[in-house]
């Protein structure tokens with residue numbers, strides 16, 4: 001793990017930031033939000049694929065304190081993922097090509113269902129991520145979740161993995177993105193959020209809203225490369241992989257802002273969140289909730305630190321409710 005993604009504390013506010021108002025004994029602000037019809041006691045979510053199935057983090061903190069968790073993408077049948085070396089350090093993050101390795105819905109539920117159900121009972125909603133190569137595979141995976149996972153609070157439909165042979169084909173165009181959601185909408189009454197590809201944001205957000213999505217989660221990792229100049233080969237087993245980490249936080253922030261301008265759908269901001277300040281930027285740009293990704297792998301306790309820093313920021317703004325700060329960015 002490169003030093004550049006090691007967690008930092010937020011530090012002092014920038015000199016040109018709005019004046020902080022911190023009353024001597026500020027009351028605890030309301031941090032509860034509603035993302036896509038899923039009530040969350042605070043905006044802290046986890047980015048799919050970076051938080052296991054949640055239980056792996058219970059030795060580090062009480063996972064039920066999170067607003068929600070989003071589990072790794074799961075298909076109707078097991079996927080082996082990509083061969084060979086899957087991760088490489090780059091400036092400000094990593095490049096990965098896991099390729100959505102997963103055990104399939106049945107096995108996932110068999111091995112983790114009891115824990116995930118107990119987590120929901122402890123007050124932390126579980127968002128199940130659904131993946132597929134074809135419309136039929138997406139539908140089969142969703143049907144299986146509907147049948148086997150009554151505890152699921154809702155779904156995140158991943159149409160944007162950069163590490164499959166066909167790349168983020170479904171999410172790359174508004175029409176194909178909408179096609180996936182239209183095909184899934186009749187299969188569930190539960191909230192359907194969509195993990196968007198980092199392209200065509202405004203147009204795709206509007207198409208997804210029309211198709212019946214309840215929320216947007218953005219962004220997935222961006223396709224990138226890392227070359228070992230001695231061997232002249234890729235540092236991972238494929239020529240390209242998905243870039244994650246603080247290097248792309250400003251890009252993710254811009255895209256969350258664009259989506260918030262284009263649609264009324266609630267947004268989950270994902271990308272390079274290392275501090276409460278990064279999370280606050282997403283809220284100001286229009287996000288309702290925020291997912292911590294790679295930072296959890298560098299420091300498994302970071303979601304709790306980021307939550308505390310986010311709450312301190314709300315207090316510093318003189319606000320009593322985080323919802324009043326959503327979209328409060330001014331140019």
Ligand SMILES: Cc1cc2nc3c(=O)[nH]c(=O)nc-3n(C[C@H](O)[C@H](O)[C@H](O)COP(=O)(O)O)c2cc1C
Pocket residue numbers: 047048049050072073096098100129158195219220221243244245246270271272273291292293294295
């Ligand atoms: C090892 C690894 C596995 C990932 N697996 C998934 C996945 O299964 N589904 C998905 O939508 N995104 C996946 N992602 C992308 C993250 O959910 C997130 O969108 C991305 O890493 C950006 O956030 P970050 O910079 O905070 O890590 C994965 C990322 C990493 C690093």
